[in-house]
Amino acid sequence: MYSLAEENYLKAIFHLEENVKGGVSTNAIAERMATKPSSVTDMVQKLADKGVLSYKKYKGTTLTAKGKKTAANVIRKHRLWEVFLVDKLKFHWDEVHEIAEQLEHIHSEELITRLDKYLGHPDFDPHGDPIPDKDGNFKATEKRLLSELTKKQKGVCVGVKETSSEFLQYLDKRKITIGTKITVLGKEFFDGSMIIQVGRDQFFVSKKIAENLFIQTT
């Protein structure tokens, strides 16, 4: 059994590993956890002793298979709870993160098994992120950023990269949500902005928006 703090470290390192080649740096972990590097060093040494990550002084850390599975399990719980909050309790998708951040630390295998079943074994959370299975395996998805598409390409919105309230509320205003069909009508090479079609509406989106929207091309 892992403490709340340990689970949070594992989760942070797991996410950081996705975007980095070698080991994850102490500073990177500190920044993500909003803590000091010295605290990270302490915790990382403790977690190395527990066998969930490998760590060499000054060389960064890498999760072991055990560590990855543990982290994936926390992520699984987080995302299942998010589905619960949105689907059942009718929360808006930009309100659920903080609460799921607490719920993910509830310890009970049986609870998650039943919750998963109750929710109909969802594969994705309300932001389009995949929910790993109990063994920590993620379903591979071939999603791309909207910014990678070119003129005339079509696709379905399957997720967001950025999850800030501001961004999610922008999407709402534009009636874009998971499952929304999007067509690229034009793309400006100079600044990466696009004209897209969403339902009957056509409008302009900046590069920043296009780089934070995941699309599955059809």
Place this chain on the structure above:
Amino acid sequence: MYSLAEENYLKAIFHLEENVKGGVSTNAIAERMATKPSSVTDMVQKLADKGVLSYKKYKGTTLTAKGKKTAANVIRKHRLWEVFLVDKLKFHWDEVHEIAEQLEHIHSEELITRLDKYLGHPDFDPHGDPIPDKDGNFKATEKRLLSELTKKQKGVCVGVKETSSEFLQYLDKRKITIGTKITVLGKEFFDGSMIIQVGRDQFFVSKKIAENLFIQTT
């Protein structure tokens, strides 16, 4: 905002106050929390500083109005989660306590408001215990122990005093649950045992059983 430990102390003291006249003794709290009296003294002094209870050295403690409300709120959350676990996730009523013990510490007003609504504003948890409203008020119930009834009296099971797995499983075996109609067919003054009718079955229950079953007479 109160820490997990603080909430657990408030809850324990709240329950202890129900069964005791004056202030609650340090030893009683220690026993209920499975901790040492010295730890209780420390915490109780801290909670007194926060204004949730009044404490005089060697004299025991009493919750203030603020403390009672806070405790009631934790209890409210615990019991609502229990309803969720039993009604929605189909847990058995003897399996939910431990999990609710964790869920009760999730901090979010909105979550509880929505959960309450989702569950249909239940007044009682799966063990028949009343769920206080958001202001900490308990609905008064005129429930009595089965052991207080006499021959020929009828009633409906509305709750249990003892909540151990063993007891709840005994009740299951006898097909007794919340809402079950029970009639006292006979009572033995010597040992307090009874013959009762449940559905089509008639059987013997010991004094110990009768003293742990709450009945609402009709």
Place this chain on the structure above:
DNA sequence: TTTATTTTTTAGACAAGACTAAAAAATAAA
């Protein structure tokens, strides 16, 4: 390659909560 800068680690301290051992107060027994 030597110097400067950045990153990381160590050392020591602190807060929350718990514990043990010993002292003090309250209660019960003689």
Place this chain on the structure above:
DNA sequence: TTTATTTTTTAGTCTTGTCTAAAAAATAAA
């Protein structure tokens, strides 16, 4: 009322997880 027992508190220690300040290693610049 004095003595014995129980209850409660105090004092000091420990663990977890954090912090600051300073030292050490790694990296970048000159």
